[in-house]
Amino acid sequence: MESVLLTLVVVLGFALLVAVARGVRIVQQYETGIVFRLGRIQQEVRGPGLHLIVPIVDRMQKVNMQIVTMGVPAQEGITRDNVSVRVDAVVYFRVIDPIKAVVNVQNYLFAVSQVAQTSLRSVIGQSELDQLLSDRDALNAQLKAVIDEPTEGPWGIRIERVEIKDVALPEGMKRSMSRQAEAERERRARIITADGEFQASKRLAAAARQMSSDPAALQLRMLQTVVEVAAEKNSTLVMPLPVELLRFFDKMAPAAETPAAGQKAEVGEPVPVEEELEELPAIDAPADLPGTPFDVSDRAPRPEPRS
Secondary structure (H helix, E strand, O other): OHHHHHHHHHHHHHHHHHHHHHHEEEEOOOEEEEEEEOOEEOOOOEOOEEEEOOOOOEEEEEEEOOOEEEEEEEEEEEOOOOOEEEEEEEEEEEEOOHHHHHHOOOOHHHHHHHHHHHHHHHHHHHOOHHHHHHOHHHHHHHHHHHHHHHHHHHHOEEEEEEEEEEEEOOHHHHHHHHHHHHHHHHHHHHHHHHHHHHHHHHHHHHHHHHHHOOHHHHHHHHHHHHHHHHOOOOOOOOOOOOHHHHHHHHHHOOOOOOOOOOOOOOOOOOOOHHHHHHHOOOOOOOOOOOOOOOOHHHOOOOOOOOO
16 A cells, blocks of 8 residues: 555656656746747746746747848849849848737748838839949948838838849840940050040140240250160160251351451451442543443554564
């Protein structure tokens, strides 16, 4: 009899330990506990720590409150300018109301994934290719608003961030965009080259005007160019003597003195006409013909003496 009682006490003690063990729940810091009592949810949310529930009567479900990172599978679509693209994205969301996330939707992870895929296809159809490639911030904000509208209110899930990861283009479109980018770069290079030549021409014109006022500056610039060309040892420079250089030295030389009056010029020097006329002797008219100019041709020639 005593052995039967002892066995019964041991069994009851073991059953009590099992019941206590099943009634103890530990909730982590990043989790929230929802208690169902006989199938009815309790409005009191259990926070992090150790909690006791009634075995068999109560059931606790834990909800993760961390931000969940979910990749959206690549979706194919046609943009508004009729270009076929393939776009994938990533969604960041978290649970803000654990009761709604557990009660109102069966599997909120799968539900958010499906809403993100359909919203991504809708945004692709409403956008152009240039917006998908360049204006990512506006598309991310638009996609976040589209996904957050059906999830935050009914499901208690807030979309924190949506990012478009990659935009895959057809090979033909890639080649066309490469040619377009190459043509644009060539156009910019030609514009920059033409602008540089225009500015250089204005500078050269200003320098030419400045040098034209002083011929010495032009000659110095020419000599500098000669020095730069002569620096090449394998080149031969042939340059005639410029007339401007002779004029420059002529201006720098002192002016020659003019000979005085009555002084004969040296051989080879030109004599002024006025001085030459002054040296000629004056011829007087004959006395037998007063008032008549004397003409040598009127006299008869003298006979030559005979030997």
